[in-house]
Amino acid sequence: MNAEIEELYQEVILDHSRRPRNFGELADAAVRVHGDNPACGDEIHLGVKFDAGGGLQDIKFTGHGCAISQASASLMTMKLSGKNRAEVMEMLQAFHNLVTDERSEAPKTLGDLVVMRGVRKFPQRVKCAMLAWRAVEQALEQGTGEASISTEPA
Amino acid sequence: MHQIATRAVDWHAIREDFPILRERAHGHPLIYFDSAATSQKPRAVIDALRRYYEHENANVHRGLHELSSRATEAYEKARQRVATYLGATDAEEIVFTRGTTESINLVAQAWGGKFIRAGDVILLTEMEHHSNLVPWQLLAERTGARLRFVPVLDDGTLDLEQLASLLTGEVKIFAFTHISNSLGTINPVSELCQKARAVGALTLVDGAQSAGHLPINVEELGCDFLAFSGHKMCGPTGIGGLYARAEILDSIPPWHGGGEMIVSVTLEKSAFKKAPHRFEAGTPNIAGAVGLAAAIDYIEQLGRPAIFEHDSNLANYATQRLSELPGMHIFGPTKQRGALVGFVMDAAHPHDLTTFADQYGLALRGGHHCNQPLMRRFGVPGTTRASFYFYNTTEEIDQMIEILSAAVRFFS
Numbered sequence: 001m002n003a004e005i006e007e008l009y010q011e012v013i014l015d016h017s018r019r020p021r022n023f024g025e026l027a028d029a030a031v032r033v034h035g036d037n038p039a040c041g042d043e044i045h046l047g048v049k050f051d052a053g054g055g056l057q058d059i060k061f062t063g064h065g066c067a068i069s070q071a072s073a074s075l076m077t078m079k080l081s082g083k084n085r086a087e088v089m090e091m092l093q094a095f096h097n098l099v100t101d102e103r104s105e106a107p108k109t110l111g112d113l114v115v116m117r118g119v120r121k122f123p124q125r126v127k128c129a130m131l132a133w134r135a136v137e138q139a140l141e142q143g144t145g146e147a148s149i150s151t152e153p154a
Numbered sequence: 155m156h157q158i159a160t161r162a163v164d165w166h167a168i169r170e171d172f173p174i175l176r177e178r179a180h181g182h183p184l185i186y187f188d189s190a191a192t193s194q195k196p197r198a199v200i201d202a203l204r205r206y207y208e209h210e211n212a213n214v215h216r217g218l219h220e221l222s223s224r225a226t227e228a229y230e231k232a233r234q235r236v237a238t239y240l241g242a243t244d245a246e247e248i249v250f251t252r253g254t255t256e257s258i259n260l261v262a263q264a265w266g267g268k269f270i271r272a273g274d275v276i277l278l279t280e281m282e283h284h285s286n287l288v289p290w291q292l293l294a295e296r297t298g299a300r301l302r303f304v305p306v307l308d309d310g311t312l313d314l315e316q317l318a319s320l321l322t323g324e325v326k327i328f329a330f331t332h333i334s335n336s337l338g339t340i341n342p343v344s345e346l347c348q349k350a351r352a353v354g355a356l357t358l359v360d361g362a363q364s365a366g367h368l369p370i371n372v373e374e375l376g377c378d379f380l381a382f383s384g385h386k387m388c389g390p391t392g393i394g395g396l397y398a399r400a401e402i403l404d405s406i407p408p409w410h411g412g413g414e415m416i417v418s419v420t421l422e423k424s425a426f427k428k429a430p431h432r433f434e435a436g437t438p439n440i441a442g443a444v445g446l447a448a449a450i451d452y453i454e455q456l457g458r459p460a461i462f463e464h465d466s467n468l469a470n471y472a473t474q475r476l477s478e479l480p481g482m483h484i485f486g487p488t489k490q491r492g493a494l495v496g497f498v499m500d501a502a503h504p505h506d507l508t509t510f511a512d513q514y515g516l517a518l519r520g521g522h523h524c525n526q527p528l529m530r531r532f533g534v535p536g537t538t539r540a541s542f543y544f545y546n547t548t549e550e551i552d553q554m555i556e557i558l559s560a561a562v563r564f565f566s
Binding site: 002004005008009014038039040041042043064065066067068122125128 | 180502503504505506509510513514521522526529534535536564565
């Protein structure tokens with residue numbers, strides 16, 4: 001089997017893409033973000049609930065897309081539950097570095113998310129990996145109500 | 155050129171004419187199944203470009219020196235070559251453009267700008283490439299014209315039963331593709347043109363997927379405009395053309411302004427050349443036109459009927475082999491398709507499939523193929539497409555099936 005394919009589609013990623021965690025509607029979400037990757041047709045609907053301190057209490061998603069976008073969303077929701085705003089933003093930056101920068105050394109805080117590192121060899125797939133993260137970034141910025149983002153800004 | 159007799163072409167031998175087919179991708183021999191996006195170029199075309207730049211390069215239509223005469227002659231000979239290839243009566247019915255997209259924009263903006271009024275109807279189909287949709291949306295927005303669409307049936311063909319109620323007297327132009335770039339459907343062009351003419355509508359044929367693949371004669375098709383791209387028919391990128399029936403082309407005002415397209419200019423106003431030069435402002439893509447003529451010579455030596463037969467055999471073989479794979483959904487007509495197959499597999503998303511295939515040297519296309527409304531019509535975000543040209547082989551299709559089988563095992 002091809003090494004770069006094995007690196008990109010690690011077993012954890014395939015598992016999360018087949019059985020995404022936190023997949024579903026979040027009934028009492030404070031903010032809902034529709035994320036769209038028009039180049040691929042990937043879509044995500046992300047619901048977020050905040051705790052008293054403004055941290056992420058609960059986060060769920062629905063949508064469809066490639067294995068990379070689905071697994072990335074699934075892994076992200078697991079990782080971000082219970083994190084405060086500053087931790088989320090820091091992790092977003094670290095994750096972006098992980099999937100784009102050949103030389104990036106992943107900080108320990110990323111934990112399981114390092115399975116996504118294979119994406120860095122596939123520049124055309126970075127947007128797939130980042131879609132859910134762009135949605136959560138928008139959720140934090142907006143805080144309440146409905147929002148939408150696109151990986152191809154108009 | 156490896157032609158044995160007038161009919162029998164050695165399709166394996168002609169692969170030698172395409173230097174790029176010896177390339178490897180990710181350590182594997184290249185299998186290029188993306189010719190619907192752009193075709194590869196035979197040495198004859200690459201050599202023609204080199205020869206032009208080494209022996210003929212100068213600007214056209216204005217130099218009084220030897221090289222300018224050579225360049226002008228080569229450029230105008232290329233125009234004649236295109237006219238003959240498309241069955242146009244006169245070389246002056248051919249405008250050189252950057253390709254299909256620019257050709258359609260020329261018609262929508264210059265012809266549409268003069269002749270389309272609020273309330274007029276522009277008839278399109280649901281299977282149009284964005285390049286035969288967006289220019290008309292822009293025109294409709296500017297003029298208050300309305301767009302109508304011939305629906306696509308589940309089998310990927312046009313719903314011709316609806317045509318009578320759509321193709322009414324309000325329709326000023328009916329623009330449609332000859333071959334769908336994601337379904338492979340070959341539309342009945344002559345029939346559609348005849349019906350349009352009967353209600354007084356003009357017709358524009360998007361020939362991007364057909365011009366290099368099957369015999370085309372604009373007189374027999376009865377179309378008013380035909381747009382095509384050189385790079386999808388063995389020619390260089392950045393050159394293509396628009397065929398327009400002479401009396402219509404003469405009625406269209408200039409589009410881009412600049413040098414080359416004028417007779418005389420004062421500070422206040424200008425007088426313009428006649429068609430087609432009126433539509434070719436600025437220094438044209440001279441080398442591109444020369445390369446396109448060489449591409450046409452190459453295609454004509456093989457023969458378009460033979461190319462069509464070979465491509466159809468490849469598409470039929472691929473369709474049959476693909477349908478043996480588990481969880482396979484093939485789009486488009488089962489019979490009479492152009493040289494491409496679009497499909498979706500339960501095992502993997504089109505992008506995962508395309509990434510996987512690429513690592514084995516197999517170039518497929520995954521995504522919406524500039525057909526977003528059509529993808530929505532079929533309820534998919536995108537498809538994977540394998541598209542063929544005469545330099546492809548059934549052995550390559552067998553290898554594709556091996557790779558896709560491995561993908562099914564990997565992703566399931």
